[in-house]
Amino acid sequence: MAATSPTQAPVPSEVVSRRPAVVIGRSAGLLIGLALVGFVALLILLFGAHQINTGQAWNAIFDYDSSSYEELVVRTLRMPRTVIALGCGAALAVTGAVMQAITRNPLADSSILGVSGGASFAIVTVIFYLGITSPYQFVWFAFAGALIASVLVFAVGASGRDGATPIKLTLAGVDISSLLAAWTSALVLLDEQTMDVARFWMAGSVAGRPLDVFWVVSPFLIIGTLACVFLGHQLNVMSMGEETARSLGMNTARTRIICGVLVVLITGAATAAAGPIGFVGLAVPHMVRAVIGPDYRWILAYSVVVGAIFLTAADILGRVVLESGELQVGIVTALAGAPFFVFLARKRTVAI
DSSP: OGGGOTTTSOOHHHHGGGSHHHHHHHHHHHHHHHHHHHHHHHHHHHOSSSOOOHHHHHHHHHSOOTTOHHHHHIIIIIHHHHHHHHHHHHHHHHHHHHHHHHHTOTTOOTTTTTHHHHHHHHHHHHHHHHOOOOHHHHHHHHHHHHHHHHHHHHHHHTOSTTOSOHHHHHHHHHHHHHHHHHHHHHHHHHOHHHHHHHHHHHTOOSTTOOHHHHHHHHHHHHHHHHHHHTTHHHHHHHTTOHHHHHHTTOOHHHHHHHHHHHHHHHHHHHHHHHOOOOSHHHHHHHHHHHHHOSOHHHHHHHHHHHHHHHHHHHHHHHHHSSSSSOOOHHHHHHHHHHHHHHHHHHOSOOOO
């Protein structure tokens, strides 16, 4: 029986990964990636409307003087922005990889399959009807909205004889997302107070959020992301197909439910903290897969690092691309991700 256990039996995508040279190379790549995370984190602290030097940034973190304007800017504005960008980028990238694995859909992403749209819908709805304006309270409603939207998408996508095919899930996600977006826009337009609270948040931004917001959602982001990373072997088995996974002893329904719950928790938390940020979960796993191959144990680990770099770099780009003002990071990722989505949709075969 142990030979058929999915926790023991190797799968083809893991055979190459066991070679010492491959392990060393990929481990070195992760270390380089972590160094790049530190580099982009430093850049986001230094660049903006008011230039900060490294000494001032260092003092703001380790020897804070509230009388220094530069240190005040770093401590109260740029540090929260950096932490939220790194955390949400890593988490959203991992959820994209997990969704692509459990749905066997290379176009899967929390924004495309309606999960982030459901979270946004729930938050705007409670702002409109209940008058809630605190980001600390958003997170619980974001979870509920993400869960309801994901259930609707999978229910619609699984209807019919052929079940939940990648194309049907994508179409169902786009349909549900469009419906929720229309309702969200209507609520924003009907009430001026709702518009004032929601308009900046809905664009998707890591700016203007206090660090306390991240501490509220961080347990869900950190624990959920780590749990996803440790599911790499199970996702490798599922990537071989439903029948093969079952023949290896895997309870595929249970694995999908666990992964689905983790995706809802992570996406709800990230959306509550930063608003709806799309295409990170779509683009990053494909970028990683193109470099390191189909082994999800490495895809998930690399997605954490590359996702953090991707969203932080997008935020930096949004701050410097305009002479005055800045683009919200959600707009930057949409501008970068939409062509990538079209590219994937036009490809006849995309490995997952």
